[in-house]
Every structure is written in structure tokens, then in C-alpha cells.
Amino acid sequence: MSLYEILDERFRPCVNKNARLDHLYTGCRWAEGPAYFPAGRYLVWSDIPNDRMLRYDEATESVGVFRSPAGYTNGHTVDRLGRLVSCEHGNRRVTRTEPDGSISVLADSFDGKPLNSPNDVVVRSDGSVWFSDPAYGIDSDYEGHRSPQEQDECFLFRIDPAGGLSVAAGGFARPNGLAFSLDERRLYVSDTGGPDHIRVFDVADDLSLSGGEVFAECTAGVFDGFRLDTEGRIWTSAADGVHVYDPDGTLLGKVLVPEVVANVCFGGPKRNRLYICGTTSLYAILLPVNGAKTF
Numbered sequence: 001m002s003l004y005e006i007l008d009e010r011f012r013p014c015v016n017k018n019a020r021l022d023h024l025y026t027g028c029r030w031a032e033g034p035a036y037f038p039a040g041r042y043l044v045w046s047d048i049p050n051d052r053m054l055r056y057d058e059a060t061e062s063v064g065v066f067r068s069p070a071g072y073t074n075g076h077t078v079d080r081l082g083r084l085v086s087c088e089h090g091n092r093r094v095t096r097t098e099p100d101g102s103i104s105v106l107a108d109s110f111d112g113k114p115l116n117s118p119n120d121v122v123v124r125s126d127g128s129v130w131f132s133d134p135a136y137g138i139d140s141d142y143e144g145h146r147s148p149q150e151q152d153e154c155f156l157f158r159i160d161p162a163g164g165l166s167v168a169a170g171g172f173a174r175p176n177g178l179a180f181s182l183d184e185r186r187l188y189v190s191d192t193g194g195p196d197h198i199r200v201f202d203v204a205d206d207l208s209l210s211g212g213e214v215f216a217e218c219t220a221g222v223f224d225g226f227r228l229d230t231e232g233r234i235w236t237s238a239a240d241g242v243h244v245y246d247p248d249g250t251l252l253g254k255v256l257v258p259e260v261v262a263n264v265c266f267g268g269p270k271r272n273r274l275y276i277c278g279t280t281s282l283y284a285i286l287l288p289v290n291g292a293k294t295f
């Protein structure tokens with residue numbers, strides 16, 4: 001079976017037909033939230049139902065436990081100062097791991113009530129932290145702790161650089177993955193709770209959002225998490241692998257993966273290695289494109 005499905009000629013320069021899909025690790029129940037640390041050349045990701053975070057060391061190609069228990073972490077990102085920012089289903093909070101290893105809470109409640117279960121997170125260059133708050137982590141004990149939802153909605157939240165928390169957008173079923181465009185004037189947010197699509201918002205100078213029209217409808221499974229390359233293309237999770245969208249909304253093609261994919265991130269010293277969290281496994285593939293330095 002071919003590794004790629006080319007749906008648009010513009011996808012050909014995005015893949016190397018000689019590259020292979022590296023199967024780096026298996027043994028997860030639900031691999032999610034990859035985040036790459038260039039300074040250390042390692043990748044951290046979540047194995048949510050097993051309540052642990054794992055680390056792949058690029059230099060030694062070894063995998064070990066990074067943190068366990070881990071508060072049922074889901075999505076992660078690395079901020080501009082190289083710090084790990086994490087969504088924790090179990091503790092219903094967003095945290096940052098500081099250079100000394102201590103953990104700071106960035107957000108754990110809104111309007112006096114606990115968050116649902118933060119799912120995925122991105123940091124803008126101004127230091128604002130944006131995260132989705134669907135209820136997957138409180139629906140059952142499988143990937144968190146079963147609890148009633150106290151927030152009125154599953155919101156998209158923004159933490160301002162000064163620390164204030166506000167609703168960035170509502171009206172989602174289950175907001176999930178998110179990423180900024182290269183100029184950070186647009187924010188892509190997936191919704192996975194019935195509508196299986198990515199919406200795109202315009203970001204104003206005061207960080208308020210407008211628009212929110214549907215950018216793409218998923219053709220296989222759901223868009224859980226995604227990242228952009230340096231041309232603004234979106235590399236997103238889907239049921240049959242990684243789907244790649246042009247900024248104009250065209251599905252260009254797919255990297256086919258033998259397990260359902262939840263999330264991806266670019267890594268390697270040249271940011272040309274796509275790490276793929278696929279259910280039980282961590283995969284990677286070298287690409288002729290490079291990941292954007294948006295977080």
C-alpha cells in the first residue's frame with residue numbers, strides 16, 4: 001500500500017516517496033499531545049488512559065516515562081522560552097513546567113467554577129495562551145475523572161500575558177485542536193463533537209476573535225490536533241492518517257498511517273520530521289517541508 005494519497009498536484013512537493021514511516025513506539029492506549037523540545041532533541045507526549053507522559057529521545061532513539069501519574073494530560077505545547085505547557089484532564093487545568101521542574105497552574109477555573117477538561121493548547125508570540133475545554137475528560141473515568149460539567153459551554157479560552165482568563169469563543173460542540181496561521185492573524189480551531197470540522201477565526205489587535213466560518217470538513221474521522229508548515233499548510237490528524245490542507249481549504253493529500261491519528265507535531269533539528277501520535281503508537285516521517293515556528 002502506498003504511504004501517500006495525492007489528491008492535488010500541489011501535494012507532490014510535500015512528500016518524499018523514498019521516505020518511510022518510522023514506527024518508534026507502541027504500547028500506548030491513546031497517544032496524544034506531542035511536543036518537541038529542540039534544545040533537548042526529545043519529544044514528550046501523553047498516553048491519556050494510562051495517565052502518563054512519555055519521552056522519545058531523538059539522539060538515542062529510546063523511549064521512557066517522563067511523568068506518571070500525569071494528571072491525565074492531553075495536549076501539550078512548548079512556549080517561546082522552551083517551557084512545556086500542558087492540558088490536564090484529571091486536574092482540570094492548564095499548567096506550565098518551569099525550568100526548575102516545578103509546575104505552575106495557568107488556569108483551573110472560570111467564573112468561579114472548575115474548567116471541564118482542557119484538551120489542547122497553543123501559545124501566541126505575545127505570550128497569550130489559548131486552549132480548548134471540551135468535556136471528554138469528565139465524561140467517564142477512561143481519560144480523567146467522571147464529574148459533572150460546571151461550565152455553561154465547552155469554550156475556547158484565552159489566558160492573557162498578565163494572567164487573566166477569558167472566553168475567546170463559544171458555540172462549539174467540542175472544541176479541540178487549535179493553531180495560529182503563520183502571521184497569527186487567523187486561528188484555526190477544530191470541533192469534534194458532532195460537526196467534524198475546522199473553523200477559522202480572525203484575530204484582532206486586542207486579541208478578540210471574529211468570523212469562525214468552517215474551513216474544512218473532515219472526510220475520515222475527526223480533526224483532533226494539527227500543526228502548520230512554513231507554507232501555512234495544515235497537517236492534521238484523521239482516522240486514516242494525516243490529512244494536509246492548503247491555506248485555501250483544499251485537501252491536498254494524505255500520509256496514510258495504519259492507526260487512527262490523534263495529533264502531530266514537527267520536530268528534528270530542521271523541523272522536517274513529522275511526529276505522529278496514532279492510538280497505540282508513536283510514528284515519525286521525514287518530509288521535504290518544514291514545520292512552522294508557531295507554537
Ligand code: MG
Nearest residue numbers: 119120176224
Ligand atoms: Mg485533542
